[in-house]
Amino acid sequence: MSLDLSSDTSARPTTRYGSNSGQPLTRRDGILKVTGQATYAADNHPAQLAYAVMVGATIARGRVTAMDVEAASRHPGIIEVFTPDNAPAFAHDPDEKMPPFGFRLELLQNHSVRYAGQPIALVVAETLEAATEGAHLLQPVYETDEARTGLENGVQFDPQAVGVGGPPSTSHGNLDTAFAASETIVEAEYSTPAQYHNAMEPHAVVAEWNGNHLTLDMPNQALAMSCASYARYFDIPVENVVIRSPFLGGGFGSKAILNGPQILAIAAARKLKRPVKLALTRAQMYGPVGHRGQTWQTLRMGLSADGRLKAIHHRSISATSSFDDFLEPAANASLPLYAADALLAEHKGLRLDIGTPGPMRAPGEASGSAALEVAIDEAAEACGLDPLEFRLLNYAESEPGSGRPFSSKALRECYERGAEVFGWQQRLRAPRTMRDDNGLLVGWGMGTAVFPCPMFPAQARTTVRADGSVLVETGGVDMGQGAWTALAQIAAEALGLEAHEIEFRSGVSTLPDAGVAGGSGHTASAGLALSNSGLDALAKLAEIATNDPDSPLFGAGNIGVLPRGGRLVRRDDESRGERFADILTRAKQSEVIGEAKSMREPGNAEKFAMYSHGAVFAEVKVDPDLGQIRTTRMVGAFAAGRVINPRLVRSQYYGGMIWGTSFALHEAALIDHRTGRVMNADLAEYHVPVNADVPSLEAILVAEDDPYVNAIGVKGVGEIGITGTVGAIANAVWHATGRRVRNFPIHIEDILGL
Amino acid sequence: MNLFDYVRASSVDEAVAAVAKPGARILAGGTNLLDLMKIGVAEPTMLVDITRLEDLKRIDWLSDGGVRIGSLVRNSDLAYETRFARTFPMVAEALLSGASAQLRNAATAGGNLLQKTRCSYYQDVASACNRRNAGSGCDARHGLNRLHAVIGWSDHCIATHPSDFCVPLAALDAVVEVTGKGGTREIPIESFHLLPGDQPAKENALAVGELVTAIRIPADASRFAAHSRYLKLRERTSYAFAVVSAAAAMTIEDGRIVEARLTLGAVAAKPWRSREAEAAMIGQIPSKDLFHHAAGIVLQGAIPSGDNAFKIELARRLAARALSAASAGTPAAMPALPGSPLLTISGDANVA
Structure with missing residues (x-):
């Protein structure tokens, strides 16, 4: 898949060699998307396509004792009804994990039901309508066991790991001593609900087999890893699997990990020897494709008389399924941020009859930050300090615990600039003291944002051709964040070209592995690989030219060369050089290919603590009698290394802050604990904010020059905006009303105390 | 989705004849019915498409100053009709506080009256629901019922009627015109929706085979134009059903209330109008205390x-x-956030 940039007016040529980065180009695929020309997975209709519909369990625990397969099969157009009685066999046991991140899956391996929404059958038909009705006619009968979906009846356990392989407990310093030395102790409990990713595009797949070759059109955040996993499930060589994922309608973590329904559709296609399409309904996305698990957190803080944090003890009970583990590493949110003599982050697991949770935009960081930032506000209040003053007093100059220096940390500047733009100095300390002209209660709150900057192994390839054209390739993933644009900018910069002067190919697994689009690490990982592959191609060109007596660059090997507008020039004299095309033509080479991997310098990774930071300031207005809350203003200032594309980065920060608003005030899956079913599994009742809920957003980009995080200086911006924001809003609600709400989302009746 | 027949009616009589068949349902805007069909809550054997009945798309001003709203008039067309919005401002405000712009462009006046409750147990075919499946029970009664009815409910059903539009209609004594095989008749809006009692499946006063053709607002309702308001408390600023809502109207002469209207939404299976509360305000001087009392x-x-x-x-x-x-x-102009209490205190301080 490649895109033509020529129509992108924001990519107009200038002479800023190597300065593509920093330009606010519009999304290269924007026009395709807004004009409906972008083909998403479910838009593919190969010949002979059959349609699959998944049937989800309506109980949370028990067994399916009967299904009316006969009635379903009799319905006109039905091709096959897959149940555990005729389930496809898989080469990988679905009850075993699939390393590195794959969960245990439900692939009709037996009749048991472990959560509501679990696939219990797959109906394939000539039309979607027929498959839908066939699914309806199955009318499963259950033997039902008590659903365990609450804190009261779930089973607590000590987890082996939290998040993606993280330790369940981390401790620095002596907590007992630190608490004993504390003047004041602040302790409170917080809870966060189950949340579902709700990407606009549902999980879909069009699977087509050609012998032992499998082609998949599907939204996918981890192309190479997924190919390897599918190859194992279907016992075919990994090179036989091709995933095309040019456009994704959002992912947020839910499209990075394999799920049962898509694998069943692929298996059905193999069995039926024809292409099969499956697209989950909105309601079916509340179960088998992951979610953010519930947490119940306790924060205990010890404070000195002058308001310094002596100790932070953050505990989280994190929900997971009865059969696999993904625990929100919520307590870890307290580790990297505030200076304290002693820190302890601990997790318990809670087994519930729910689908296995998974990573959802800032997994752990978001839910942990929600509790931590409110707790910090409470601590500031207990010390009689302004929340910003309190945070500055407890500013961590080095990584708490380890003492490692930060590779860069412009958080102080984020605080300053955010506070200035927001007008924080005008805030009255006491709650319920500010009103607007209409008599509405006004509250100002803040929170600190923090997110690590991971990098994943990634590869890329740059081909410079004798005709002067340049092709750069990496199997990257654009979930809507603008990766194709930012990555092309990085690639062009390495080559000294404008973004529109290179052909950029991405979004298909046959290209070099660009790693996972997750953890806010895609731009850094795939970007560095692209940059390095460009430099590798240039090095090969330079090798040819500097050894060619006929080249103006002959002998410049020691001095070095630079790319300038499609030419290589001498570093000491930019007037002497020649075009890439001329170097290749004279050498009678059709092209040079640069290849590279990305990797963080291991020495730097060890020596430095690496995080993005930010400060979020929120204003809410609350009706004093009716409790209606509206976030009227938010200002976030973020420092996340070098900004490749300020337009896209700002958009990520806005998106994160809107998610934070959603977390604080709107979003929650409502589970009927009698049945274990999510009762608001649609976008009418599972509330996320509308535009009118976020009338004023401002994102400030604080510059950071970080030579250690990676060679291109990029950290990551995809998730940090949620952190800090939830607390900022909850703290603003407290400031407006005097009511400290610790269970999210905040409701009207919490505000009114009704 | 079940297989069903589809007929397009070319006259009201044809529609009435077709919809009299068992399992037949009228299709108008489709914003509620089609969703319910997709999730298996509605399983009509026949859809009678009335969207080509041009006569039902008219807004007619009657000679006495009342208005007759064809049942196919779109929510947004009605809300933005200048004379209508000026004459019955709280009805326009209620319409604009409902759903989303896209839905308002598709949803019809008649369909608004006939929309189903958004009780999650009604919408979940795996749950017991007396309204959807008579005699099966009510899973909402001891389930997730934070937003359910607080007035007029029964152990058989605690659902609310979700309409915004119907709340000011009830306050203004609107009349529903229906046509069936036996001809036309009129049903006062207050008698149109039924409380659940022990038969929650019977949601309204329509007989089998009857079609809503129009809603009439009487001329004398226009006397409230200067003093009327629809307020809707909701948990997000748009595209959300009411937690509670209220339509309030009055006439004031010489500093005293001559007549008052008050109807609540989202508290019962029908718009909840209180004549006792209205009577308590007559002859009184408007004051916060009086309004709290009412x-x-x-x-x-x-x-x-x-x-x-x-x-x-x-x-x-x-x-x-x-x-x-x-x-x-x-307010002199429609508020930017219609129905939002966040902007009520200064009246028209913030207009669209």
Whole structure:
């Protein structure tokens, strides 16, 4: 898949060699998307396509004792009804994990039901309508066991790991001593609900087999890893699997990990020897494709008389399924941020009859930050300090615990600039003291944002051709964040070209592995690989030219060369050089290919603590009698290394802050604990904010020059905006009303105390 | 989705004849019915498409100053009809506070009356619901019922009617015109929706085979134009059903209330109008105390049906607020956030 940039007016040529980065180009695929020309997975209709519909369990625990397969099969157009009685066999046991991140899956391996929404059958038909009705006619009968979906009846356990392989407990310093030395102790409990990713595009797949070759059109955040996993499930060589994922309608973590329904559709296609399409309904996305698990957190803080944090003890009970583990590493949110003599982050697991949770935009960081930032506000209040003053007093100059220096940390500047733009100095300390002209209660709150900057192994390839054209390739993933644009900018910069002067190919697994689009690490990982592959191609060109007596660059090997507008020039004299095309033509080479991997310098990774930071300031207005809350203003200032594309980065920060608003005030899956079913599994009742809920957003980009995080200086911006924001809003609600709400989302009746 | 027949009616008579068949349902805007069909809650054997009946798309001003709204008039067309919005401002405000712009462009006046409850148990075919499946029970009664009814409910059903539009219609004595095989008849809006009692599946006064053709607002309702307001408390600023809502209207002469109207939404299976509360305001000088007193009367007899006691106090406060806002005067222009109490205090300070 490649895109033509020529129509992108924001990519107009200038002479800023190597300065593509920093330009606010519009999304290269924007026009395709807004004009409906972008083909998403479910838009593919190969010949002979059959349609699959998944049937989800309506109980949370028990067994399916009967299904009316006969009635379903009799319905006109039905091709096959897959149940555990005729389930496809898989080469990988679905009850075993699939390393590195794959969960245990439900692939009709037996009749048991472990959560509501679990696939219990797959109906394939000539039309979607027929498959839908066939699914309806199955009318499963259950033997039902008590659903365990609450804190009261779930089973607590000590987890082996939290998040993606993280330790369940981390401790620095002596907590007992630190608490004993504390003047004041602040302790409170917080809870966060189950949340579902709700990407606009549902999980879909069009699977087509050609012998032992499998082609998949599907939204996918981890192309190479997924190919390897599918190859194992279907016992075919990994090179036989091709995933095309040019456009994704959002992912947020839910499209990075394999799920049962898509694998069943692929298996059905193999069995039926024809292409099969499956697209989950909105309601079916509340179960088998992951979610953010519930947490119940306790924060205990010890404070000195002058308001310094002596100790932070953050505990989280994190929900997971009865059969696999993904625990929100919520307590870890307290580790990297505030200076304290002693820190302890601990997790318990809670087994519930729910689908296995998974990573959802800032997994752990978001839910942990929600509790931590409110707790910090409470601590500031207990010390009689302004929340910003309190945070500055407890500013961590080095990584708490380890003492490692930060590779860069412009958080102080984020605080300053955010506070200035927001007008924080005008805030009255006491709650319920500010009103607007209409008599509405006004509250100002803040929170600190923090997110690590991971990098994943990634590869890329740059081909410079004798005709002067340049092709750069990496199997990257654009979930809507603008990766194709930012990555092309990085690639062009390495080559000294404008973004529109290179052909950029991405979004298909046959290209070099660009790693996972997750953890806010895609731009850094795939970007560095692209940059390095460009430099590798240039090095090969330079090798040819500097050894060619006929080249103006002959002998410049020691001095070095630079790319300038499609030419290589001498570093000491930019007037002497020649075009890439001329170097290749004279050498009678059709092209040079640069290849590279990305990797963080291991020495730097060890020596430095690496995080993005930010400060979020929120204003809410609350009706004093009716409790209606509206976030009227938010200002976030973020420092996340070098900004490749300020337009896209700002958009990520806005998106994160809107998610934070959603977390604080709107979003929650409502589970009927009698049945274990999510009762608001649609976008009418599972509330996320509308535009009118976020009338004023401002994102400030604080510059950071970080030579250690990676060679291109990029950290990551995809998730940090949620952190800090939830607390900022909850703290603003407290400031407006005097009511400290610790269970999210905040409701009207919490505000009114009704 | 089940297989069903589809017929397109070319006249009201044809529609009435077709919809009299068992399992037949009228298709108008489709914003509710089609969703319910997709999730298996509605399984009609026949859809009678009335969207080509041009006569039902008219807004007719009657010679006496009343208005007759064809049942196929789109929500947004009605809300933005200048004379209508000026004459019955709280109806326009209610319409614009409902759903989303896209839905308002598709949804019809008649369909608004006939929309189904958004009770999640009604919409979940795996749950027991007497309204959807008579005699099966009510899983909402002891389930997730934070937003359910606090007035007029029964052990058989605690659902609310979700309409915004119907709330001011009830306050203004609107009349529903229906046509069936036996001809046409009129049903006062207040008698149109039924409380659940022991037969919640019977949702309204329509007989089998009857079609809503129009809604009439009487001419004398226009006397409230200067003092009327619809307020809607909701948990996000748009595209959300009411937690509670209130339509309040009055006429004021020489500083005293001559006539008052007060109807609550989202508290019962029908718009909840209280004539006692209205009567208590007649002849009185508008004041916060008076409005709180009247609001208290409306909620007399309210009982939580579950985890929703807060709605009673909230409805009382919103009713009082709506009365205050109405007495202060109808905003000169439609507020930027129609129905939002966040902007009521200064009236028209923030207009679209």
